[in-house]
Amino acid sequence: MDTKRLERDVRWLKLYAGALTLAVGVMSVAAFTRSEFRAAHASFDVIDAERINIREPNGNYRLVISNRPRSIGPIYKNKPFGYEGGTRPGLIWFNDEGTENGGLTFVGSSCTNGKTADGQTCRPGEQYRASTHMSFDQFNSDQILNLDYSERGGQRVTGISVQDRAVWDIYDQVVLRDSILAIKDTVARQAAMTRLIAPRDGVPLNAQRMFIGKDQTKSAVLNLSDPNGKPRLRLVVDSLGAARIEFLDAAGKVTNTVTGK
Numbered sequence: 001m002d003t004k005r006l007e008r009d010v011r012w013l014k015l016y017a018g019a020l021t022l023a024v025g026v027m028s029v030a031a032f033t034r035s036e037f038r039a040a041h042a043s044f045d046v047i048d049a050e051r052i053n054i055r056e057p058n059g060n061y062r063l064v065i066s067n068r069p070r071s072i073g074p075i076y077k078n079k080p081f082g083y084e085g086g087t088r089p090g091l092i093w094f095n096d097e098g099t100e101n102g103g104l105t106f107v108g109s110s111c112t113n114g115k116t117a118d119g120q121t122c123r124p125g126e127q128y129r130a131s132t133h134m135s136f137d138q139f140n141s142d143q144i145l146n147l148d149y150s151e152r153g154g155q156r157v158t159g160i161s162v163q164d165r166a167v168w169d170i171y172d173q174v175v176l177r178d179s180i181l182a183i184k185d186t187v188a189r190q191a192a193m194t195r196l197i198a199p200r201d202g203v204p205l206n207a208q209r210m211f212i213g214k215d216q217t218k219s220a221v222l223n224l225s226d227p228n229g230k231p232r233l234r235l236v237v238d239s240l241g242a243a244r245i246e247f248l249d250a251a252g253k254v255t256n257t258v259t260g261k
Contacts, residue, residue, distance in 0.1 A: 071086055
C-alpha cells in the first residue's frame with residue numbers, strides 16, 4: 001500500500017471538508033443577515049393587531065398601542081405599579097427611563113340595558129357615554145397638560161387644561177397611598193389619606209392653573225387660577241352669547257364683573 005499517497009489524500013480530504021464547512025457557514029450567515037434585513041425593513045399594506053409594543057434597544061418601553069383588554073397599566077422604570085391594565089385603549093408613551101409620561105385614550109359607547117360596552121353603569125335616561133383624553137406628564141409624576149372631551153348624561157365638556165404638581169415621585173406616592181388604603185381602622189385611614197392629599201411645603205399636590213374650553217353650562221370660558229387652584233379671573237361667553245369678565249377672591253366669590261354693556 002502506498003502510505004504516502006494515502007496520507008496526501010487524507011490531507012486533501014481534510015482541506016476540502018474544512019473549506020466546504022467554511023463556505024456553508026459564510027452562506028448561512030449571509031442568508032440570516034439578508035433575512036434579518038428584510039424582516040427589519042418589512043413593508044405591509046395592512047396590519048391587524050391587538051397590541052403593538054415599541055421598545056428601545058435596551059428593552060425599555062417607548063410606545064404601546066393597544067385595544068382595551070390588552071392595554072397596559074401604569075409603568076414606572078419598566079415595572080408595573082398602581083393598577084392592572086385593561087382599561088386604557090389607545091396610545092401610552094414613555095420617557096427615556098421606561099416610565100409612563102403621557103398618552104392618548106378614547107372610549108365611547110351607547111347605553112344598553114343600563115350598561116356601557118365596558119360595563120359601566122349608565123345614569124337613568126343616559127343614552128351614551130364618550131371621552132377622549134390626551135395628556136402629557138410631569139417627569140416621574142402625573143399629567144400637567146391635558147386635552148379632553150367628555151360627555152356623560154347629556155353634559156359635555158371640551159377643553160385644554162394646565163396643572164401645577166408638587167415634585168413628588170409618583171411611585172412613592174402610590175406606594176404610600178396603597179399602604180394607607182390597607183389600614184383597617186376607618187378613622188385612622190381617613191386621617192392618613194387627608195395628610196396624603198394635603199399640600200406639601202405649602203404646594204398642593206395638584207392645582208389646575210388654566211382651563212380654556214366649553215363647560216357643562218355650554219359657556220365658552222377661560223379660567224385662570226392661583227397656585228392653589230382657585231379661579232381668580234374668568235372670561236365667559238355664555239350659552240346666550242353674553243360676554244363678561246369676572247374677578248374672584250380666594251374663596252371663589254365674584255368681586256367684580258365687567259360686561260360689554
